[in-house]
Amino acid sequence: MRIGLAGAGRIGARHAAALCALPEVDSLAIADADAARARDLAARLPSRGRALDTVGELFTAELDGLVVAAATDAHADLVGRAIAARIPVFCEKPLASDLDGTFQTVAAAASTGVPVQVGFQRRFDAGNAAAREALASGRLGWLHTVRSCSFDPSPPPAAYVPSSGGLFRDCVIHDLDLIRFVTGREVVRVMASGANRGDDFFREYGDIDTGSALLVLDDGTLGVVSATRYNAAGYDARLELFGSKDSVVTGLDAKTPATPLPERDAEPRPAYSGFMERFSDAYDAELQAFVDVAAGRRANPCPPEEALEAFYLAEACELSMRQGRIVGTEEVRR
Numbered sequence: 001m002r003i004g005l006a007g008a009g010r011i012g013a014r015h016a017a018a019l020c021a022l023p024e025v026d027s028l029a030i031a032d033a034d035a036a037r038a039r040d041l042a043a044r045l046p047s048r049g050r051a052l053d054t055v056g057e058l059f060t061a062e063l064d065g066l067v068v069a070a071a072t073d074a075h076a077d078l079v080g081r082a083i084a085a086r087i088p089v090f091c092e093k094p095l096a097s098d099l100d101g102t103f104q105t106v107a108a109a110a111s112t113g114v115p116v117q118v119g120f121q122r123r124f125d126a127g128n129a130a131a132r133e134a135l136a137s138g139r140l141g142w143l144h145t146v147r148s149c150s151f152d153p154s155p156p157p158a159a160y161v162p163s164s165g166g167l168f169r170d171c172v173i174h175d176l177d178l179i180r181f182v183t184g185r186e187v188v189r190v191m192a193s194g195a196n197r198g199d200d201f202f203r204e205y206g207d208i209d210t211g212s213a214l215l216v217l218d219d220g221t222l223g224v225v226s227a228t229r230y231n232a233a234g235y236d237a238r239l240e241l242f243g244s245k246d247s248v249v250t251g252l253d254a255k256t257p258a259t260p261l262p263e264r265d266a267e268p269r270p271a272y273s274g275f276m277e278r279f280s281d282a283y284d285a286e287l288q289a290f291v292d293v294a295a296g297r298r299a300n301p302c303p304p305e306e307a308l309e310a311f312y313l314a315e316a317c318e319l320s321m322r323q324g325r326i327v328g329t330e331e332v333r334r
């Protein structure tokens with residue numbers, strides 16, 4: 001298959017390596033708004049990777065699939081152009097940086113039938129899939145509480161922040177999608193808050209570095225989502241399901257960056273260095289799924305309508321934080 005990649009930054013480089021390792025991928029055409037980045041990445045890849053001079057060439061290269069890993073504010077345009085060229089697309093989360101872009105992309109995909117798979121890789125994490133099954137089996141009873149966290153060890157480069165959409169749309173959106181995916185329930189109300197205690201550039205760009213939200217699900221389950229850019233102990237992405245009969249947690253293992261007290265072992269503990277390490281298998285699995293979707297071999301595991309639902313929740317969190325009040329998710333739906 002001929003696959004294209006738009007965006008040769010942090011996650012683009014990781015996806016490029018994974019795509020080149022797939023037997024189905026014969027060639028990978030890489031483009032970036034900064035052409036030197038595409039060239040540098042292609043030079044580090046096996047011979048199947050080659051750089052294009054311009055992003056526009058992606059849409060005339062007769063691709064079988066396009067992976068969009070560009071900055072968030074470029075997603076809607078790139079996905080829209082791929083849909084117009086009838087190229088199946090994998091797009092990193094979030095599908096767009098605002099609700100209008102998300103809505104337009106969902107509509108374009110629906111009206112053309114071109115597959116658009118969104119990069120919520122946590123759905124492909126073995127622990128999260130097992131948690132979903134455990135809940136569906138009835139083994140946990142009814143859920144009283146679900147908690148999900150996304151704690152980055154260190155902040156992204158300052159230049160990443162203005163095009164990211166902000167902490168709720170950029171980061172907490174993973175937790176929001178995961179809670180919907182695992183519980184199969186919808187969120188009806190949120191109450192969110194944020195804090196700025198780290199580098200000044202978050203505040204200067206109108207963003208926060210730490211945020212949390214209390215969620216009320218449509219069956220009465222309470223949820224808590226939390227994210228920060230400053231968890232120096234390591235990368236921590238845990239999902240906890242507390243049920244009337246039993247509880248399960250994912251992401252809790254020898255590399256979870258939290259020290260149980262009282263401390264029994266003074267040896268330094270290895271911790272997850274970042275999302276790349278924690279979700280390595282999940283990233284590989286979602287890209288394998290994408291080439292299968294693009295080849296028409298499997299159903300889309302994360303269609304744009306799902307990304308829209310998660311985006312509504314991120315919007316509701318943002319509004320709740322800005323206005324300091326409980327927001328019903330119907331307020332932000334269209």
Ligand SMILES: NC(=O)c1ccc[n+]([C@@H]2O[C@H](COP(=O)([O-])OP(=O)(O)OC[C@H]3O[C@@H](n4cnc5c(N)ncnc54)[C@H](O)[C@@H]3O)[C@@H](O)[C@H]2O)c1
Nearest residue numbers: 007008009010011012032033034069070071072074092093
């Ligand atoms: N699923 C995940 O866990 C995960 C993790 C990290 C990033 N992401 C998402 O991936 C995207 C990229 O994040 P990153 O950390 O790699 O950012 P990055 O800043 O490292 O890289 C972004 C790249 O996109 C390029 N770019 C900007 N506009 C472009 C355009 N119109 N066409 C082509 N290239 C363009 C930039 O030049 C840059 O090289 C973001 O949307 C982010 O939300 C997802």
